[in-house]
Amino acid sequence: MTTRSLAALRGAVLSSVLLVSAPVFAADAQSPWVTAWATALQPIPQMSNPPPLYRAPDVAGRTVRQIVYPTLSGEVARIHISNAYGKAPLVIEDLRIARAGSGAGVEGGTAARVTFGGKAGVSVPPGGEIDSDPVRTGISAGASYAVSSYMGREQKLVAWHRVSSQVNYVSTPGNHAEDASADAYRQRFTQFAWVTGLQVEAPSSSTIAAIGDSITDGMRSSLNQNRRWPDALARRASQSGDKSAGVVNLGISGNRLLSDSPCYGDALATRFGRDVLAQPGVKTVILLIGINDINFAAMPPHGGLDCDSPHTQVTADGLIAGYKRVIAAAHTRGLRIFGATLTPAALPPQREAIRAEVNQWIRTSHAFDGVVDFDAALRDPAEPTRLRRNFDSGDQIHPSDAGYAAMADAIPLQAVVGTGKK
Template identity: 70%
Template sequence: MTIRALVAACSAALLSQFALPTTVFAADATSAHWVTAWATALQPIPQRADLPPLYRAPDVAGRTVRQIIYPTLSGASARIHLSNEYGKTPLVIEDVRVARSDGGAATVGADARVTFGGKNAVSVPAGGELDSDPVALDVVEGKPYAVSVFVGPEQRIVAWHRVSNQVNYVSTPGDHTADASAAGFRGKFTQYVWVTGMAVSAAPSSAAVAAIGDSITDGMRSSLNQNRRWPDAFARRLAANGGGERSIAVVNLGISGNRLLSDSPCYGDALAKRFDRDVLQRPGVKTAIVLIGINDINFASMPARNGLDCDFPHTSVTAPDLIAGYERLIAAARHAGVKVFGATLTPAALPPSRESIRLAVNQWIRTARAFDGVVDFDAALRDTAHLDRLRREFDSGDHIHPSDAGYAAMAQAVPADAVVNAVVNSTRK
């Protein structure tokens, strides 16, 4: 448990009639080994009256939000992590349940009620986050689970994970957390909100790998509801080759549009700023794979826009700027006992001035030996006749984001043995 989470829990006790007892985190004192099995990263929604439709959140006040997640590690009990990281007012939650999903809004089998300090309802203070009590739940890796959250009558969405590539659901007014039927869930949206993690109680040798980066880790332009992002494919690859008591989860902390060095009104905090919260504080994470930098290179050249300018600030960067940012990540990871692999930046059909930065960064990643390992996504995806471009079969059509086949090739390019060895060495410490 982090100090910040404890402070958040204590603040909630003062702010809400659904106050948490001081023993809410008592489960942390047990011998259970908690490992993050699914996770996502939040980004604030710009707060302005002239938002384009893509940035308008659904109405959730007094309704139930049902979100579909796919854990990548099995366990007999689970904890749900809630975040109000960017909230300005308390996040009021009145009921939470988890059940196996049929892949859509309907659920199958019995559901499990999620409690917080023994209570069904909770108020997460502005800027706070917390874990639930352990929930007796048979979690099976790769299967879909529905996390249903009934919120208070004044609740709004002020932060989300915008590109989930997963259809989630909003109910008609009322508490529909126990509904097995999909009938009450008439609204659909493709973001994640509030629920930012599921951890499972696992064997002591189990651990998680965190994939963090921008839209290419987030899985932009991969097939909706199909889990075709490269971290998904890598999780399946590890599961197929696994066995015995050691299991490794793969969690996706990519944010589309994210940069290493600069915050954005739309695309979240700079990765250098969010790395501690989104990776190092996750239970059981022992290795990170970092793919970030192409937006830092590109956004300086994007035209400024009137109204909402998601690319602001249009900061120019050099290869040494990016390298210094990577070095900060590496230092933070090593201080936390986490291994970090650097991934080469993939081809994006850049003009020569920007392409030279990409090539210089990739050369450093490959040769500097600063990271604990290298994932050469550039070599896996590039057209051998045109090294600044994606291979045609790996191009989704925009010349930047891979196709499903491209994401599959990325998963195959990860040096699985080296990643597993890094995890094993970390868990032995």
């Protein structure tokens, strides 16, 4: 190919890609958009030879197909793209949304092109975020949708949501965004990347944001089954007859309230603005965080990648001060926030004392707009510092599918979905 032909090709590609010049973060309180599905990103440690858990798939010049389950319905939708933690532009050359089929396949004839400023692709600067143009595709709550993005030829995956509990797919090289067949999608991965929100035009609806650590993230729940407690809460709300309340899961496994991590993302007190306050339509927050702050101080440091660093010592007073910061941020934006008690984790006495003191404050301080007593829902009556056996996934920390369902059942639904302060 001649130099002139290469230049023409580059020009054609650039003409079809929207170049974003600045990050977009703030949610518009008057917007008709409501978040129907969302996830939170965390950095991928950049190492020459990372541990297997942190080896990202090759996405350059390939199509990535991610499966999402929105919790609200709407005729018009848009996709939110994030380049959080990026050091270079995030380039998507083609983006489609379709009704998901079996595995990586989609239902034929349902794919819709998603554009940005009228262009087929987008280049999002480091740290930037952008909403797509509206697309009339018809979203049904509880159904599965495939979001397929054909990535730039030099694109690397530097941030993800590591524990998706959902199988997603990477294709062989080339643009397979419009493919209904699963044939090109040879590689599976269980993370989410850059697609961090699906919003619907539903001005009479609102969203409950569940934010926290692995217990909100749904660690050890059944793969591809949507058995996390926020999923169960969304089903419970829908089955009650209320179709106007969506639920989004913004938990990150390993996340802490007060400390950043090279693997588990920014401290929740820091990421709350980006991950919750910027979500359109969020009116209520359920906060469950703190057990990793208590535990990671006791984890032995180790060479190489130490995801638990810094091994910060915490006190109940320190955690309470962090909760108050998050509560103030929520109230400043007019959001109601419910505090969830920390669940049993078979902790040694010193750490258990911190958990008990924090839970006592959550229950009695009235600092939150309401309390969700997950501790009471999950603890073994005979040994209150431990999970009930049938609610334990096997590691004495993370609930089983039955435990996650019990958590959703423990949420005061009328108070959380309603508009009054409870």
